[in-house]
Amino acid sequence: MPADAPLLEARDIVVAFGSFRAVDGASLTIGKGEIIGLIGPNGAGKSTFFNCLAGDRQPQSGSIHLRGHDVTRASPEEHARLGLGRSWQVPAVFDDLSVRENVMVGAFLRHPRTADAAAAAEQVIDFTGLRPIAEARSGSLGTPARKRLEIARALATEPEILLLDEALAGLTPTEVRAAIELVRRIHARGITLVIVEHVMEVILSLADRAVVFHQGKVIAQGPPREVVQDPGVIEAYLGRSLSRKARA
């Protein structure tokens, strides 16, 4: 692929459920090395859009290119092979497997031999700080650890771009800080990140660029601190006073 081609490019994505258009012509271009925060009020369609990017849902129209390959209709495993990793909103770890084995499932993608996959998994386990619980059955873990394990598992596939779906929701402030720190270190490895997040502080402290979704469209994007001052964004979040009779 040409050097200046975007890493991931989605053009005019439409996803409709019946007559309701959850994503209504959204486009997004992601360059190598960015951290993008995908934000928007409830029901804005960002989760649906995210799933299209991750290859878990096929859009009705529009196109998605990953590293120059057309992946609009490609399977999730094809996305993984091409270097896209993801986490799930509700952690989907393999409960019967230990933490190490979970990570190894990811590592097998680039390392077919067990010994190699195990070695690769060890590195990821150290990198993500899962060493103390490496032997635990993942079904016995709490949610913060599961969320971290999901990130570790995706990292083990050695992705170029990592999509995180509310990886920080519901964590305590300490856990949020630890997670932010992990995300920074992942980025320092040269991995591009797309983060869907409700907690605005996270976006403000992490993202280079915030992309605001509203009613299935991208209504604003730019540096997070500028975006949250945008009147359109404030209106999308806070709602608009409707013209109507004075209160009785």
Added chain:
Amino acid sequence: MMPAATRFAGRWVFAVLVVAALLAWPLFVEDQFYQRVGALVMLAALSASAWNLVGGYAGQISIGHVLFFGCGAYASLLGFTWFEWAPILGAPFGIALSLLLALVVGGPTLRLKGHYFSMATIALAELARIIVTNAPVLGGAVGVSGPAMPRSVLDLSFISPLPYYYIFGTVLAVLLLFTWWMNRSRMGFYLRAIRGQERAARSLGVPAQRYKMYAYLVSAGFTSVAGSLYAAMLGFVDPDSGFGILLSVKMVIAAALGGAGTLFGPLVGAAILVPLEEITNAMFGGGGTGITYVVYGAIIVFISRFAPGGLAEILSRFQAWRARRAG
């Protein structure tokens, strides 16, 4: 807490002792009845372990695995009926047919989720049973028989159950070795990942459909071998003993009782269920079938209600309880 190395060595000693005991015990049991029960345990463990690859490790609950068992059983005896071959020479054809069938029907069937997969496998097995019942060339409702008198060792026709015990045991050992190896390799990881969360597995680059198919193929092949050996031992097969739905269910139950998705679960399950069945049958004579299966059914209901993970779950609960008390 024992040091890991001691635990590891202890495991090996234990495993060697178990294998030695399994090899030796029929030699100490004079009674042919118990020797025969031993052989049947090995056979049941073999088919349940084969089922376990798909149903246990990959989590795709097939209730129609008897399809492959029947292919193997019929192939070995039809070889004799048509060409006077020794039954065991038909086994490779049974395997080939099973693999072919698995390949053809596995594609669409393995895409089905949950109950739908189970239903489809039942329908396929029933279809095979009805077709065989109504095809005179395949023996029809009467079934087919093997050689009346053994002509050579290849006929696998022995009066003593002991040779069968060792033959079934050997194939079982091969299958368990494969399972053990698989479980440590990429395939085992992928299958267990698919069982846990297929969508998440695919997002990690696991080609779920392909790996389910691999498991299905290996499983079909071994199930077919079990069928061939069973037919050689009995010297007879009919649509019910080859393709009956109850046989499929017994595979599921043996594996589930011991612990589906564990290496020795099916063996443990078979070692409990087969003697139970044979002994109650013997105790109550021909009319015992009723009671046997009532007991059988009650055990299953009990397990599903109180320990859905089988004996393996009870064991791990016990270990966790002990660890809590110790720690």
Added chain:
Amino acid sequence: MILAQVVLNGFLVGAVYALFSSGLTLIWGMMNVVNFAHGDFVMIAMYVAFIAFTALHLGPELFVPLAAMALFLLGVLVYYGLVRHVMRGPMLAQILGTFGLALVLRYATLWIFSANFLSLPENLLGEVQTFAGLRLEPSRVVAGLAALALTIGLHMLLTRTALGSRLLAVAEDRSAAMLVGIRPDPMQALAWGLGAACTGVAGALIALFFYISPMVGESLALIAFVVVCLGGFGSVPGALVAGLTIGVIESLTSFWIGPAFKDVVVFILFLAVLWFRPQGLLGKA
């Protein structure tokens, strides 16, 4: 003319299929639990009818309701004793639980009654009549029409009454049902009771014209699965249409190809539907 006779026979049997499949579809659609003992429920109902007739000398007008009541109780019992505990468990536990139940019912019956085929007197409801060239066996006609009426009745109960509305509400969205003040547990027990009562009536009606044996449930269960898959999970009208269709297809297959092959056609149809339209022919995508 003979073709009309074949279709009519298929239609009447199909109505009975529809009735006992309605019970299965109700439970399946409502709780996503497949009752592998469903066919054996039908079998038990046949024995209830047989005992009521031979030992208590009850006629069909009494043994049919009796079978319905007996099976209703069985259904409720099974729900509270087993299903409630396995319905949210792993699928293997659900399958094992209901399959184990099937074995217990089937072989307890075998143990008590032996494998001998039993049957009710053929002319229990009178002699064969001929009407417009069609041969009408009263037992089949009564069974078929009663089953048809009851299936429609079940549909009416579900769609036209407050109770049915609550049952369906629990099926559709358990939490939302709680939000409007419905206790889900008794409703689910009731669904099991109703589902089993349908098999009770169907079993007693089948006993009018079919042999009775401990193993009869196995093939009936498979038919019920096919009907439910074709008709769409949880849909009583779907089960009605699919049941009638299966009955007629079976009848036509028996006539054109041979009785032995009637199930072959049904199963192939079933697999084709599962493979190409897993939500059922009449189900919504």
Added chain:
Amino acid sequence: MSDRGMSDALLSVRNLEVRYGDLVGVSDVSLEVRKGEVVALLGSNGAGKTTVLNAIIGLVRPSGGEVLWEGASIAGQPAFAVVGRGLALAPEGWRLFVNQTVEQNLRLGATPLRDRKREAELLEKVFAFLPKLKERRRQEAGTLSGGERQMLAVGRALMSAPRLLLLDEPSLGLAPAIVEMMYEKLQVLRDEGLTLLIAEQSVELALEIADRGYVIQTGRSVLEGPADELARSPEVQRAYLGIGGDEEPA
């Protein structure tokens, strides 16, 4: 919080905590609703508004804190018991029975009353209040538009003749004109004296109708006050967008 203030509270939530496993849904939320009041529960998405309402109505079980209804604890009671006490919720995503008709949905709402005569009276009242539903009474709920579904969710909640109506984001996903109509209807309910607790993301909308408001942020109460004060407060915007401060996330 004075004792007198608590005594006339219809609903009082104190230090509510809800965990999903070990995931914190809300960690510390307190609020109070007095008879005849309209109270707004504000916060950006993910703040925990839905969790608070679900905990009050009994769809989720609180892990800590108190939920008092007329002074008696209802925390941990299942929803079917709580709605029998005179609370009703028009939930997030409407949660309609889409395969049943509009009328059936409404009648189901009257289940806690166990009174067919009252049910019929209330049905007429709801139809009079929301005439669109009367037009659609024989239609399946699944065929309704978004606005009509929201109407039906409110209508269904009203069918149990509640003394406190909880509304979870009544404006979510609706076109502006529909939102306006929705809020006009809520205004009518308010004028009739019905007590309302409205969870809203849209601040200005909610504060136009509310007497008082509470703002929650990442599962905690952070602000409360009379509606007109909150409407002017810059802190609300900060709570939503996390701007205006360099402080660490807390």
